[in-house]
Amino acid sequence: MEYIIEMLGITKAFPGIVANDDVTLQVKPGEIHALLGENGAGKSTLMNVLFGLYQQDKGVIKLRGKEVDISGPREANALGIGMVHQHFMLVDSFTVLQNIVLGTETVKNGFLQMNEARAKVMALSEQYGLRVDPDALVSDITVGMQQRVEILKMLYRDNDILIFDEPTAVLTPQEIEEIMEIMRGLTAEGKSIIFITHKLNEIKAVADRCTVLRRGKFIGVVDVAETDKETMSEMMVGRKVNMVVDLPEQETGEPVLKVDKLSVRSQGQGHTKNAVDDVSFDVRRGEIVCIAGIDGNGQTELVHALTGLIPAGGGRIELNGQDVTETSIRHRNTHGLAHIPEDRHKHGLILDYTLGENIVLQSYFTPEFQSRGFLKFDKIYQYADKLIEAYDIRSGQGSYTPARNMSGGNQQKAIVAREVDRDPDLLIAVQPTRGLDVGAIEYIHQRLVEQRQAGKAVLLVSLELDEVMNLSDRILVIYEGALVAELRPRDVTIQELGLYMAGSKTEQQKGREAV
Amino acid sequence: MSEGKQGRKLRLNYDFVPSLVAIVVGLAFGLIILLISNPAQAGGGFWTILTGAFRDLRSFGRVLYFATPIILTGLSVGFAFKTGLFNIGASGQFIVGAYAAVIVGITCPWLGSAHWIVALLAAFIAGGLWALIPGLLKAFANVHEVIASIMMNYIGMYLVNYLVLQTAYDSLRNQSMPVAASAIIPKMGLDTLFPRSHANGGFFIAVLAVIITYIILNKTTFGYELRAVGFNRHASKYAGINEKHGIVLSMVIAGALAGLGGGLLYLAGTGKYIKVVDILAAEGFTGIPVALLGLSNPIGILFAGLFIGYITVGGDIMQLYDFAPEIIDIIVAVIIYFSAFALIFKGFIQRRRNKLGGGKIQ
Numbered sequence: 001m002e003y004i005i006e007m008l009g010i011t012k013a014f015p016g017i018v019a020n021d022d023v024t025l026q027v028k029p030g031e032i033h034a035l036l037g038e039n040g041a042g043k044s045t046l047m048n049v050l051f052g053l054y055q056q057d058k059g060v061i062k063l064r065g066k067e068v069d070i071s072g073p074r075e076a077n078a079l080g081i082g083m084v085h086q087h088f089m090l091v092d093s094f095t096v097l098q099n100i101v102l103g104t105e106t107v108k109n110g111f112l113q114m115n116e117a118r119a120k121v122m123a124l125s126e127q128y129g130l131r132v133d134p135d136a137l138v139s140d141i142t143v144g145m146q147q148r149v150e151i152l153k154m155l156y157r158d159n160d161i162l163i164f165d166e167p168t169a170v171l172t173p174q175e176i177e178e179i180m181e182i183m184r185g186l187t188a189e190g191k192s193i194i195f196i197t198h199k200l201n202e203i204k205a206v207a208d209r210c211t212v213l214r215r216g217k218f219i220g221v222v223d224v225a226e227t228d229k230e231t232m233s234e235m236m237v238g239r240k241v242n243m244v245v246d247l248p249e250q251e252t253g254e255p256v257l258k259v260d261k262l263s264v265r266s267q268g269q270g271h272t273k274n275a276v277d278d279v280s281f282d283v284r285r286g287e288i289v290c291i292a293g294i295d296g297n298g299q300t301e302l303v304h305a306l307t308g309l310i311p312a313g314g315g316r317i318e319l320n321g322q323d324v325t326e327t328s329i330r331h332r333n334t335h336g337l338a339h340i341p342e343d344r345h346k347h348g349l350i351l352d353y354t355l356g357e358n359i360v361l362q363s364y365f366t367p368e369f370q371s372r373g374f375l376k377f378d379k380i381y382q383y384a385d386k387l388i389e390a391y392d393i394r395s396g397q398g399s400y401t402p403a404r405n406m407s408g409g410n411q412q413k414a415i416v417a418r419e420v421d422r423d424p425d426l427l428i429a430v431q432p433t434r435g436l437d438v439g440a441i442e443y444i445h446q447r448l449v450e451q452r453q454a455g456k457a458v459l460l461v462s463l464e465l466d467e468v469m470n471l472s473d474r475i476l477v478i479y480e481g482a483l484v485a486e487l488r489p490r491d492v493t494i495q496e497l498g499l500y501m502a503g504s505k506t507e508q509q510k511g512r513e514a515v
Numbered sequence: 516m517s518e519g520k521q522g523r524k525l526r527l528n529y530d531f532v533p534s535l536v537a538i539v540v541g542l543a544f545g546l547i548i549l550l551i552s553n554p555a556q557a558g559g560g561f562w563t564i565l566t567g568a569f570r571d572l573r574s575f576g577r578v579l580y581f582a583t584p585i586i587l588t589g590l591s592v593g594f595a596f597k598t599g600l601f602n603i604g605a606s607g608q609f610i611v612g613a614y615a616a617v618i619v620g621i622t623c624p625w626l627g628s629a630h631w632i633v634a635l636l637a638a639f640i641a642g643g644l645w646a647l648i649p650g651l652l653k654a655f656a657n658v659h660e661v662i663a664s665i666m667m668n669y670i671g672m673y674l675v676n677y678l679v680l681q682t683a684y685d686s687l688r689n690q691s692m693p694v695a696a697s698a699i700i701p702k703m704g705l706d707t708l709f710p711r712s713h714a715n716g717g718f719f720i721a722v723l724a725v726i727i728t729y730i731i732l733n734k735t736t737f738g739y740e741l742r743a744v745g746f747n748r749h750a751s752k753y754a755g756i757n758e759k760h761g762i763v764l765s766m767v768i769a770g771a772l773a774g775l776g777g778g779l780l781y782l783a784g785t786g787k788y789i790k791v792v793d794i795l796a797a798e799g800f801t802g803i804p805v806a807l808l809g810l811s812n813p814i815g816i817l818f819a820g821l822f823i824g825y826i827t828v829g830g831d832i833m834q835l836y837d838f839a840p841e842i843i844d845i846i847v848a849v850i851i852y853f854s855a856f857a858l859i860f861k862g863f864i865q866r867r868r869n870k871l872g873g874g875k876i877q
Contacts, residue, residue: 309752309753328755328757329753329754329755330756330757333754334755347750347752349747349750350746350750350751351746351747352746353746357739361743362755364736364739365736370736373737374734375734375735377734
């Protein structure tokens with residue numbers, strides 16, 4: 001048996017687009033097989049076919065050399081195929097253990113038998129080094145632990161073909177290290193892994209072989225050890241990609257954003273500590289200032305207070321010289337502030353609205369799109385078409401596509417287009433490239449730099465160290481709600497920056513104990 | 516762009532399919548009950564339900580009469596659904612609106628030819644005020660609107676009973692006094708079209724309400740905001756929409772529509788009075804299946820209301836076939852009940868279509 005799973009000549013079409021066009025994927029037992037491609041290249045579609053969520057129009061799937069028909073996730077599970085989705089499928093109000101057994105509970109006389117399940121979960125957790133607290137509520141645990149719960153779910157069901165859909169997109173650098181270690185451990189125990197990603201570093205680090213897709217077509221399969229990153233990137237994008245951002249020297253202008261002793265109370269219940277504590281900084285015209293830090297150190301609360309989503313607990317926020325600490329979100333939106341939010345599904349888009357309706361989310365009430373309370377739909381869709389053209393947003397039905405039916409990368413492009421085209425003085429971009437492929441990242445980075453060159457102020461919040469180092473004029477390191485360092489990228493190494501972010505190094509007391 | 520427009524048209528054409536499926540399933544279950552309860556007469560009885568309302572003009576006029584109030588309560592529930600709220604309080608808003616209409620109808624005959632219009636306006640406003648309370652509680656105290664509006668149903672019912680006793684009581688019949696002739700909604704020609712049927716101009720007002728609601732929801736910035744809040748409160752807040760305002764206004768408009776429904780029924784001039792009994796107004800609850808069957812779309816709600824009026828009239832005529840009135844009520848209820856599953860069929864049809872293509876493009 002040379003291949004454990006084979007997908008041969010898979011074709012899957014949707015209205016307006018062929019998502020998979022004669023794609024072949026062959027995975028050897030015990031290998032980590034990377035599936036590389038841009039957003040919209042058809043990776044997720046292919047995996048959804050394998051997982052039974054879609055039926056292929058053409059092509060066959062073979063498991064251990066035998067042709068199989070996978071009509072749904074239940075069948076996929078029965079065949080030993082498990083999947084960790086990019087957006088986790090967990091019940092927030094259940095404990096870790098309850099989530100793991102959900103759907104395959106052991107029942108005796110109508111009563112749940114959790115003790116056996118607990119023993120099995122603990123054994124698996126031990127065997128694969130997947131640290132979890134079985135009794136913690138999912139809503140209380142970190143994203144990293146949620147992911148380990150998802151992996152345990154697959155192992156609990158005795159799956160041996162594991163699909164990881166962009167597992168690192170939501171993780172911190174440390175957690176990424178950990179998950180890669182876990183993946184290596186899993187293959188050592190005989191599991192086979194399909195690893196969907198567009199991060200070449202990660203493929204280099206863990207994968208054995210790599211299948212590349214581009215625009216729904218099979219481009220090739222390569223041996224990772226013998227192929228360099230540039231080649232793979234070229235295969236994926238179809239052209240050479242320039243990942244180094246060019247930041248021309250330029251004078252900065254007057255400050256657009258001035259933050260003075262800002263504090264924000266923690267939003268969680270029972271927390272008494274400030275999520276943002278006595279933070280002061282400014283962002284000037286013509287510069288990109290980056291807030292760097294590990295997720296959960298107050299970035300979200302800081303941005304929400306700046307944009308008005310939550311009230312400031314103390315201090316002062318000035319936008320273009322005007323005190324906006326107490327003003328409404330709409331006031332800030334119409335006075336020069338634009339915001340690319342961290343969570344594009346929660347804040348950035350109304351998924352049930354069309355792309356066109358989403359494009360005017362903050363401007364539907366302006367005379368351009370409305371008269372006497374009536375929306376000018378032809379103007380709205382014309383404008384949306386213009387942005388689709390200018391920002392290369394791809395979707396099945398143009399500006400009438402429901403936002404829900406767009407790929408993540410194109411959703412993000414739509415948000416970026418909307419925010420940038422409003423011509424703001426200050427652009428707050430929170431993890432704008434999270435989960436995107438190199439082509440889209442390059443594109444979004446270019447837009448941010450354009451804003452800088454046009455004399456706008458850009459406040460970037462990022463967890464990606466490469467992005468922080470590449471793109472910023474100044475770096476502000478946030479740790480436990482306080483700004484602990486202000487650095488210039490050329491004066492600091494990535495390793496040092498990592499130490500600052502982890503709180504083990506501050507400007508005041510260098511070499512403090514690690515926390 | 517042309518491709519996009521086409522896609523949109525296609526979607527519109529599919530929209531009513533789940534409702535039709537729901538109706539067919541409901542009718543099938545109705546037939547099963549008929550067969551169990553009275554096999555000999557089942558065929559004739561079922562045929563009567565299906566076609567009874569078309570027997571004569573009078574029957575069809577009665578469809579319009581029955582449909583009028585439930586179109587309004589359906590709009591009320593559907594409007595709230597569209598903005599992400601579940602208005603289960605249409606019953607209370609309906610009866611409060613009815614009382615407001617009746618009391619204006621009794622006490623203000625000096626208004627002359629504007630009398631019935633003012634009385635309907637009173638119903639509209641009273642219903643809106645009644646829903647204001649759950650709206651405020653939801654927006655500012657995060658009290659779930661279902662709990663608050665159920666409470667308001669009972670408060671509304673008992674308050675109206677008390678007020679009728681105090682202000683407009685006909686002690687002989689244990690009901691409200693008749694309204695002045697000037698407060699009765701003009702027939703607007705429907706009495707000549709559908710003789711002896713109770714059909715009256717209220718139906719045209721209901722259609723007007725449907726059209727206005729449709730325009731507000733789909734064409735105005737106000738509707739854009741309300742739907743945005745309904746779909747995604749967080750993104751609406753991010754966009755600078757005052758989502759608390761949206762919630763309150765949405766409840767008030769929903770309540771006003773239900774209140775207007777109460778006014779339309781009790782000013783119809785058909786010998787309908789507010790009874791002083793401890794029973795919640797059924798029209799308010801019927802609004803829920805009407806909204807569900809109409810998939811919360813105002814135009815859909817118009818047809819759903821007509822359909823349920825149609826089935827009700829057909830059921831009445833079925834008494835000719837030896838069916839106990841209770842059985843008829845059960846059958847009509849079953850059909851309505853299954854009609855409310857339109858949403859489930861919608862989900863089912865969408866999943867089928869996703870599977871066969873037309874799903875997310877990755």
